[in-house]
Amino acid sequence: MTSPDMSSSQADLERIFPGGGELGARMRAKDWSQTPLGPPEAWPPSLRTAVSVMLVSPFPTLLMWGPEYVQIYNDSFRLLLGEKHPEALGLPIRQTFAEVWEVIREMFEGVKRTGKASYSENQLFLLLRQGFLEESYFTFSYVPARDEHGEIVGLIDFASETTGQVLGERRFKALRELAIRAAAAVDAEGVFRAAEEVLAHNGADVPFALLYVQEEDTHRLVMRTGLTEGDTGAPSRVPREDLSGWPLAEVLRAGEERLVEDVDTRLGALHAGPWPDPVRRALLTPLALGGSGENDAVLVVGLSPRLPFDEAYRDFLGLMSREVAADVLRARALEQEKQRAAKLAELDRQKTAFFGNVSHEFRTPLTLILGPTEDALSSPAQALQGEQLERVHGNAQRLLKLVNTLLEFSRVEAGKSRATFVPTDLAALTTGLASAFESVVVKAGLRLVVDCPPLPEPVWVDPGLWEKVVLNLVSNAFKFTLAGQVAVRQRWTGNGVELAVEDTGTGIPPEELPRLFQRFHRVEGAQGRSHEGSGIGLSLVQELVRLHGGEVRVESAPGVGSTFTVVVPAGRAHLPAEGVQATARPALPSASTEAFVREAAHWVPGSQEGEDGARQGEGGAGDAGAAGDVRAMPSAPGEAAGQEPRTRVLLADDNADMRAYVQSVLDTHFEVEAVADGEEALAAARARLPDVVLSDVMMPRMDGVALTRALREDPRTARVPVVLLSARAGEEATVDGLAAGADDYLIKPFGARELTARLQGAVKVARADAARRRALERVAEVLEAMGDAFFAMDADFRVTAVNPSYERMTGMRREDVLGKVFWDVFPDAGDPRSVYWQQYHRCMEARESVKFIDYYAPLSMWADLRANPTPDGGIAVFCRDISAEKEAEAIRARQAEFEKQLIGIVSHDLRNPLSAIQMGTTLLARREELSDRALKTVVRVQNSASRATDLVNDLLDFTQSRLGGGIAIQPVATDVHAVTHAVLVEMEVTHPEREVRFSHAGDGKADTDPHRVAQVVQNLVSNALKYSQEGTPVTVTSRGEAESIVISVHNLGNPIPEALQPTLFEPFKRGESHKEITNRSVGLGLYIVKQVVEAHRGSIEVTSSEARGTTFTMRLPRARG
Structure with missing residues (x-):
């Protein structure tokens, strides 16, 4: 039976190491006295507590206690130790993790020094836990472990291994990048290169990769990364049955992947990837890249020396192999589709070319059958002979x-x-x-x-x-x-x-x-x-x-x-x-x-079979004047007598039958020269310029299109119209011919009348074009010689033409301006607020002519500009330098202003003394003690002062009229009859010796300036009194009509000379009848009368004869408008 002491000891161990699964049992069974920690009974309470808590925790936990960091851990943590368990239990951590001790020691010291926990996520550790240094990743936290006194006596490591997560993410990223890069490839080579680029950046998982494709008796290397081509591990070719190196043939025969674990024995040390260790294992995977489903390639992938070859690693390499194979198959399918499309396109091109050729082959003989047949049907005999x-x-x-x-x-x-x-x-x-x-x-x-x-x-x-x-x-x-x-x-x-x-x-x-x-x-x-x-x-x-x-x-x-x-x-x-x-x-x-x-x-020039009797030339084949059946028709009757020569046609066709037939059709209307191909036609055209060229499109040596281009490139023949004959029908063929520079395009078969009409039309257009060019040249000559500057712009405001006057006016050379945008040449004018921008855009967009005057500061010039739209969508501008005119105008304006101010000053200075004289004489005239002689003297002074006042007023009105834009009036509702009568009443006082008769009729109401109307009546009546004979009456009538008031002043006396009447109302014009009288006047009265009447929008006229006397008739509208 168990002794009481042993039972007590076992109970103590149960309390210190409660539960804990495998690790709890091991801890209870371990002889801790043989460790730096000593027997558990002697452990401090803080250590016992920490161990008891750790054992029951489900999270991987490692307790490192004492200065040597003795390890105590739970069941969850032992999985992280691998082969280091169970020896690690109770050992100092330095002994267990010697390979990473220097790294973790610094972390331990940091925690002990600061007393703060540390935290690391996905930290790489190269651990020796499966017999090799293994690439491992952990997320962990080091927490200080304290004793009863609060002193740090160890560390607690809460850790979780994240190797699978890190490797999974890394491999997923590689596969994704491979898929993206390879998908962009358009052929198999592109897929290989994409795979090489991606795998070269993923050497930790794929130290090297080789792809061999099976050929007749060898395997050819088509993709390589991590190794140098030609090395023992990466030969460019591997014989089909070579078993000393990579077992490619065996893998293809078996159809299954194979793990080669003796790479170093087979091929020597292969160093690849980020680690210094040589690669000792490789996985060979058969692939089907040919599209038949049969394996015909092998992917050789070196395995990382620091990773276990587990299922995750195998799955990753399998996905990578399948991705490469799928992308190669897709790319090859795309290549095959492109090749198929290219073949179809080539077949379509050949078919198009064939139909084009066959069309020519059919249409040419059809033309030579239908043409003569139509001619025969239209002839009286209706027979071919x-x-x-x-x-x-x-x-x-x-x-x-x-x-x-x-x-x-x-x-x-x-x-x-x-x-x-x-x-x-x-x-x-x-x-x-x-x-x-x-x-x-x-x-x-x-x-x-x-x-x-x-x-x-x-x-x-x-x-x-x-x-x-x-x-x-x-x-x-x-x-x-x-x-x-x-x-x-x-x-x-x-x-x-x-x-x-x-x-x-x-x-x-x-x-x-x-x-x-x-x-x-x-x-x-x-x-x-x-x-x-x-x-x-x-x-x-x-x-x-x-x-x-x-x-x-x-x-x-x-x-x-x-x-x-x-x-x-x-x-x-x-x-x-x-x-x-x-x-x-x-x-x-x-x-x-x-x-x-x-x-x-x-095909033989001059052969009887081909020519049908057409005359052949005398020179060699290379002589443009005697090529084949070159034939110049004699002049038509009447040409020698001075009639206009017939139109010359240069005919080029390699088919002798066609040449002969076309020539026979054209002989009636044209002078024809026929040659066999484009080179002969070009030489003939340069030797003697034709009026029109008629050429077949398909000819040896130089075809019709090349001939057209050559004619257009030579200035001597560039304007000669060209009509092309072709068997190619359709809009595209016509466009091609016209794009080459031809003027017309005639499809075979064609009729004689159509051919003749087309040639005549081409010649007519060419001659009209020549006439237009001559007209333009004459216009250009005029523009070159004119004094005004001229320039033209297209729809984009690019300068297309200037004349010499433009160069002189602007100081710019023609070559420096042509082709440039106007706003770049004249930046100041390019401001959208400028008058140039606004007016030129208006002309360009509204297609209307504009005219404006402006001072252009950069050229220090006043310009009178006229812009007109042109038929080509641009505008033409004429510019005249009016700086001299503007300067003269400014001088005249300054002179006029000076005269205005001078007259104003003078009239002001005269009015003051005249007013004093008039007031003084008026007061003198009222004095009773004046004798008759003195009174007459005073009256004469009054009259002189009055005339002087009238003269000053006339001068002011004249000045206002000439310099101020006319005489100002202030119209109001006026009774013109009453105003006229009032003036005559005043004049009876000043002219008691004369008889003035007045009559009026109709309504006299009108919108007039009563003071100005009175001034006019007074002036006219004064003139009538002045220039009429004494004893004869002056007759004044005022008559109201429907739209106007008519006032006439009539007097008898010497008539106004007929030659003087047209200038009577001009300033400073005086009648010549009574020079002694006219010398008293400066000649402004009638001028001012007319200005006042015209200010009322009325009219005045004069009639004068010796028998009837002189009548001034003034017509004033009732309403101003």
């Missing part, structure tokens, strides 16, 4: 040949061609076909060599198809051979027949050879006798040769020539049994031969 009939027949044969070729090609393409192979004397057949071209070849200045010796046995061919092969090859050789020879050689090889068609032609560029037999393909820029062709001839040859079980190849060098070789096997074993017939048939040339030869003849 002679050359026209031959032309229609020949072009119908050409159409038939083209249709047959297209049908044959269509059957071959569809696999429906039915060949009948018979034993054939191939030497005779080939010789006959080639020799048919002899006359054409010789006429072209070439030599034809036919070397086809007899063969030891018949050859199994379809004669009709073989005919097409030979005719196409010989025709093609002749078409592109301009000098030298064409040779047709056939020989027996023992296994079959070899046919070689050689030429010394222009040759084929090397880059064109691989595509030469593609359907619809034509060699761009090839120099030949004609630009015509459907682009299926050589493709058809290849297909027909393949039907015979043979092959065709080509050898060519630019400038040297080409050799097309056809090889056909001997015998019939290689042929389909259903197409073989043992009975031989005579192999004679068919109608197809004639069609090929006739077409070839069209």
